[in-house]
Amino acid sequence: MQPRVVIIGAGIVGTALADEITRLGWTDVTVTDRGPLFRTGGSTSHAPGLVFQTNGSKTMAELARYTVQKFTELEAFDPVGGLEVATTPHRWTDLHRRHGWAKSWGIESRLLDPQECAKLHPLLDPDRILGGYHTPTDGLALALTAAEAQARRAIARGARFLAYCEVVEILRGDGRVTGVRTADGQEFPADVVICAAGFWGAELGRAVGLTVPLVPMAHQFAKTGPVPALDGGERLPMLRHQDADLYYRTYGDRIGIGYYGHDPRPVDMRTLLQDTASESMPSMLPFTPEEFEPAWRESQRLLPALGAIELAEGFDGIFSFTPDGFPILGEHRDMAGLWVAEAVWVTHSAGVARAVAEWIVTGTPEIDLHECDLYRFEDAAHSPDFIRRTSMQAFVEVYDIIHPHQYRSAPRGLRTSPFYSRQKALGAYFFEGGLWERPAWFDANAHLTAELAAQGVDFPVRDEWSGSFYSPISIAEARWTRTHVAMYDMTPLTRYEVSGSGAAAFLQQLTTNDVGKKPGAVTYTLLLDYNGGIRSDLTVARLSDQLFQVGANGPLDFDWFTRHLPGDGSVTVRDITGGTCCLGVWGPKARDMVQPLCADDLSHKGFGYFRALRTHLGSIPVTMMRVSYVGELGWEIYTTAEHGAALWDLLWDAGAEHRVITAGRIAFNSLRLEKGYRSWGTDMTAEHTPEAAGVGFAVRHSKASFIGKAALESAVPPQKTLRSVVLDDPHAVVLGKEPVTIDGVVAGYITSAGYSATIGRCIAYAWLPTAVEPGAQVQIDYLTQTFTARVHAEPVVDPEMSLIRR
Ligand code: FAD
Numbered sequence: 001m002q003p004r005v006v007i008i009g010a011g012i013v014g015t016a017l018a019d020e021i022t023r024l025g026w027t028d029v030t031v032t033d034r035g036p037l038f039r040t041g042g043s044t045s046h047a048p049g050l051v052f053q054t055n056g057s058k059t060m061a062e063l064a065r066y067t068v069q070k071f072t073e074l075e076a077f078d079p080v081g082g083l084e085v086a087t088t089p090h091r092w093t094d095l096h097r098r099h100g101w102a103k104s105w106g107i108e109s110r111l112l113d114p115q116e117c118a119k120l121h122p123l124l125d126p127d128r129i130l131g132g133y134h135t136p137t138d139g140l141a142l143a144l145t146a147a148e149a150q151a152r153r154a155i156a157r158g159a160r161f162l163a164y165c166e167v168v169e170i171l172r173g174d175g176r177v178t179g180v181r182t183a184d185g186q187e188f189p190a191d192v193v194i195c196a197a198g199f200w201g202a203e204l205g206r207a208v209g210l211t212v213p214l215v216p217m218a219h220q221f222a223k224t225g226p227v228p229a230l231d232g233g234e235r236l237p238m239l240r241h242q243d244a245d246l247y248y249r250t251y252g253d254r255i256g257i258g259y260y261g262h263d264p265r266p267v268d269m270r271t272l273l274q275d276t277a278s279e280s281m282p283s284m285l286p287f288t289p290e291e292f293e294p295a296w297r298e299s300q301r302l303l304p305a306l307g308a309i310e311l312a313e314g315f316d317g318i319f320s321f322t323p324d325g326f327p328i329l330g331e332h333r334d335m336a337g338l339w340v341a342e343a344v345w346v347t348h349s350a351g352v353a354r355a356v357a358e359w360i361v362t363g364t365p366e367i368d369l370h371e372c373d374l375y376r377f378e379d380a381a382h383s384p385d386f387i388r389r390t391s392m393q394a395f396v397e398v399y400d401i402i403h404p405h406q407y408r409s410a411p412r413g414l415r416t417s418p419f420y421s422r423q424k425a426l427g428a429y430f431f432e433g434g435l436w437e438r439p440a441w442f443d444a445n446a447h448l449t450a451e452l453a454a455q456g457v458d459f460p461v462r463d464e465w466s467g468s469f470y471s472p473i474s475i476a477e478a479r480w481t482r483t484h485v486a487m488y489d490m491t492p493l494t495r496y497e498v499s500g501s502g503a504a505a506f507l508q509q510l511t512t513n514d515v516g517k518k519p520g521a522v523t524y525t526l527l528l529d530y531n532g533g534i535r536s537d538l539t540v541a542r543l544s545d546q547l548f549q550v551g552a553n554g555p556l557d558f559d560w561f562t563r564h565l566p567g568d569g570s571v572t573v574r575d576i577t578g579g580t581c582c583l584g585v586w587g588p589k590a591r592d593m594v595q596p597l598c599a600d601d602l603s604h605k606g607f608g609y610f611r612a613l614r615t616h617l618g619s620i621p622v623t624m625m626r627v628s629y630v631g632e633l634g635w636e637i638y639t640t641a642e643h644g645a646a647l648w649d650l651l652w653d654a655g656a657e658h659r660v661i662t663a664g665r666i667a668f669n670s671l672r673l674e675k676g677y678r679s680w681g682t683d684m685t686a687e688h689t690p691e692a693a694g695v696g697f698a699v700r701h702s703k704a705s706f707i708g709k710a711a712l713e714s715a716v717p718p719q720k721t722l723r724s725v726v727l728d729d730p731h732a733v734v735l736g737k738e739p740v741t742i743d744g745v746v747a748g749y750i751t752s753a754g755y756s757a758t759i760g761r762c763i764a765y766a767w768l769p770t771a772v773e774p775g776a777q778v779q780i781d782y783l784t785q786t787f788t789a790r791v792h793a794e795p796v797v798d799p800e801m802s803l804i805r806r
C-alpha cells in the first residue's frame with residue numbers, strides 16, 4: 001500500500017510539494033488549508049512574485065533556477081529580467097561580486113553602464129546611478145497561477161485539496177506521526193505529514209515539541225496610481241535599489257514598490273487575527289504610511305516620473321524570516337514522518353519542493369541542502385531570544401552588503417572556551433562560528449611581523465574589501481607555526497563520545513574508512529549519504545574497545561548519528577564539546593615543548609602519527625591525538641573544561657623558552673590550504689563524491705558495507721574535481737565563490753582561499769572540469785579585477801609529509 005501523505009498548507013510550497021510527490025509516484029496525498037483555494041490568505045496570496053536567482057549560495061541559486069524552469073513550463077512566469085542598480089561605489093563593486101556568483105553558478109548576467117540601465121528601464125534617472133547588474137532570465141512568477149497549476153497536476157494524479165480545513169492537532173503514536181485532526185473534528189490518518197504552513201509553521205512545530213526557527217515579520221508593499229510615462233504596454237524589468245532597501249515591478253501602467261527599510265516588525269501570532277485588516281487575508285496588516293515616507297521620497301528621486309503622482313494603495317504583508325535567511329527543511333527527529341518545508345520564498349519554492357519530495361520518497365535529495373536543514377542550528381540558537389534577535393537582524397540585512405568574514409555581531413559571547421580570558425588578554429580579535437568566540441588573530445603577535453619582515457617575509461597590502469576582518473599578523477602567526485610552535489584553540493571542534501558494545505559496528509556502518517582498528521588508533525573517515533555524497537568528514541579515535549571519540553563538523557553530524565542509532569541501546573552518542581576543551585600544539589618545536597611535561601614517550605616511535613594516547617601533562621589528565629589540520633608536528637590535546645585554564649598556563653609556561661605563540665583562525669585556514677585539507681560545507685558537500693573531492697583515500701572499498709557504498713560502486717567518474725590553484729600575483733587574494741575561467745569561458749568556481757606565508761602566494765580550491773590538470777593556467781574574477789592562477793599539484797606544501805611525520 002502507498003504511504004498516506006497529508007500536506008498542511010496550500011500556498012506555493014504545499015501545492016508544489018503535492019505536485020512533486022505525486023510525480024514521484026506517491027499519489028495518496030491530501031492537502032488541507034485553513035483558507036479558501038487557492039487564494040488562501042497566506043503569503044502566496046499577494047506575493048508580488050519577483051524571482052531574482054542570484055544568490056551567494058549555490059544551492060539557493062539552483063533552487064531558484066528550477067523554479068524559473070518549472071513556472072515557465074506552467075506558463076506562470078514572465079521573464080522580464082532583473083536589474084539591480086548601484087548608487088554608491090561600494091554597491092557598484094558589490095554588483096561585480098554578484099555578477100561573479102552568477103557566473104559561478106551558471107546564471108546569465110551582465111554589468112551595464114547608467115545609460116544602458118536607463119534604456120532597459122526608461123523611468124530610471126541615469127544621473128543617480130553608477131551602473132547596474134542585469135539578469136535577463138529572472139522575472140515575475142504568477143504565484144497563484146503556479147500554485148493552482150501545480151495543484152491541478154497533483155489532482156490529476158489522485159491528490160485531493162481541502163479548503164477551510166484547519167489542522168488543529170498533529171497526531172502521534174509510537175514515535176511516529178499518525179495523522180492530523182482538523183478544526184471540525186475530522187481525523188486524517190497519515191504516514192507522512194508535511195507542514196508547509198508558511199509563517200504559521202513555528203506555532204505548529206511548537207505543538208509537537210519541534211523548534212521551527214522562523215519569525216513572521218511584516219514587510220511593506222505599495223502600488224502607485226497610473227504613471228503617465230508608462231502606457232501599460234512596456235514590460236520593464238524588475239528593479240532593485242538595494243542602497244535604499246527598495247524593489248520595484250510594474251503592473252500595467254502602475255508600479256509596485258517593496259520596502260525593507262523600516263524597523264523589523266515581528267508579528268505576534270496570538271493577536272494576528274485581531275490585527276489583520278480582514279480575516280480572509282490573515283497575512284496582510286494595514287498599511288503604515290508614515291513608515292513608507294522615506295521609501296516614497298527615494299523612489300521619486302530614482303524614478304523621477306513618480307514625482308507627479310500619488311500612491312494608490314499599500315499593505316504590510318507577512319512572511320517568514322530565519323536566523324540565517326535560509327529555509328527550514330527536514331524531518332522531525334523524534335516524530336518520524338513529520339516534515340517541515342517552511343520559510344521558503346516563491347523564488348525557491350519549486351526547487352525546494354522537488355528536493356524535499358526526493359528526500360521523503362527516496363530518502364536522499366539530489367541537491368545539497370545542509371544550509372537549509374532543520375537541524376543545522378546549535379542548541380542555544382533554538383532559544384526564542386536568539387531566533388527573534390537574529391531573524392530581525394536578517395530583515396535589516398536583507399539588502400546589505402555582507403562580507404564573507406563578517407560574522408554576526410549579536411548575540412555574542414554565548415560560547416567561550418576556558419582559554420577565553422587568556423586570549424582576550426593577548427589581544428584576540430574574535431570571530432563567531434557555531435556560536436563560539438574564536439580568535440582570528442592576536443594583537444600580541446604584532447611584533448612578529450616586524451621581526452619576520454626583517455628576515456624577508458612578505459606582508460602584502462590588501463585592498464579595502466579583502467583587508468576587512470583581516471590582519472597581516474595572521475601571516476606572521478602562520479609562518480611562526482612552520483618555524484617555531486603555536487597553540488591553537490580547538491575547543492569549538494564538535495566532538496562526540498560514542499560508546500557501548502555496538503559502538504564499533506555502528507561507526508563501521510556509518511563511515512567509509514576502517515575505524516575498527518585497535519585502541520590507540522585515529523582514523524580519518526567520511527560520512528556519506530545514500531547517494532554517495534559527502535555529508536561530513538570525521539576523525540575517529542578508538543580510546544578503548546567500546547569507547548570512541550569522534551571529531552566532527554557540527555550539529556548535522558549529531559543528527560545523522562542519532563537517526564542511525566540501533567534501537568537496542570547498544571550504542572550511546574554524547575556531545576562532549578562543551579564539557580571539554582582542546583589545544584592544538586603544532587610546529588617543529590612542539591615535541592621539545594611538550595615532552596618535558598609528560599611521563600610517556602612522545603617520540604615519533606613512541607607516539608606515531610594518527611595515534612591517540614590518554615596520559616597526563618603535569619597533573620592534568622589529557623587525551624592527546626597526533627593529528628594536525630595545519631600539517632605540523634604536534635598534537636590535539638584534550639581535557640575536561642575545568643582543567644582548561646590550567647592546561648593553557650602549563651603549556652604556555654613550558655613553551656616560553658621555545659617562543660611559543662597562540663595563533664588564530666586565519667593562520668589556521670592558511671596552513672590547512674597549504675596541506676590540501678578540505679573544509680566540509682565549503683570545499684565539499686553532499687553534492688560531491690569522495691573521489692571528486694580528492695578524499696577517495698578515506699574510503700575502504702574492501703569493507704563489507706557502509707552507507708553510500710552501493711552508490712559509489714555504480715558512480716560514473718566525476719566530471720568535476722576539486723583542485724588547488726595558486727595565484728600568480730603575490731599581492732592578489734580571493735575570498736571564495738569567485739568564478740574561474742579558462743580561455744574566457746567559465747570553467748568552475750573557487751570554494752575557499754587563503755594567503756600562504758610559506759610560498760608567498762594565495763592558495764585556493766576550485767571545482768574544475770576533471771580534465772583540467774596541474775599546470776593549467778586559469779583566470780579568476782575578483783570584484784572588478786581578473787587574476788591569473790595555475791592549477792597546482794597537491795599538497796602545495798610538504799607533499800613528502802616530512803613536517804608531520806618527524
Ligand atoms: P503561504 O503562502 O503562507 O502558505 C501557507 C498556507 O498554510 C496558508 O495558505 C495557510 O492558510 C495554511 N495554513 C497555515 N496553518 C494552517 C493549519 N493549521 N491548517 C491548515 N492550513 C494552514 N517571495 C518571493 O520569492 N519574491 C517576492 O517578490 C516576494 N515578495 C513578497 C512580498 C510580500 C509583501 C510578502 C508578504 C511576501 C513576499 N515574498 C516574496 C515571500 C513569499 O510570498 C512567501 O515566502 C511564500 O509565499 C511562502 O509560501 P508558503 O507556501 O510557504 O506560505
Ligand code: THG
Pocket residue numbers: 493523524537538539550551552553610625627628629636677678
Ligand atoms: N581534528 C579532529 N577532527 C576533525 C578535524 C580536526 N574532524 C572534522 C575535520 N577536522 C576533519 N577534517 C580533517 C581533514 C584532514 C585531516 C584531519 C581532519 C588530516 N588528514 C591527513 C591527510 O589527508 O593527509 C591524514 C589522512 C590519513 O592519514 O588518513 O589530518 O581538525 N580531531
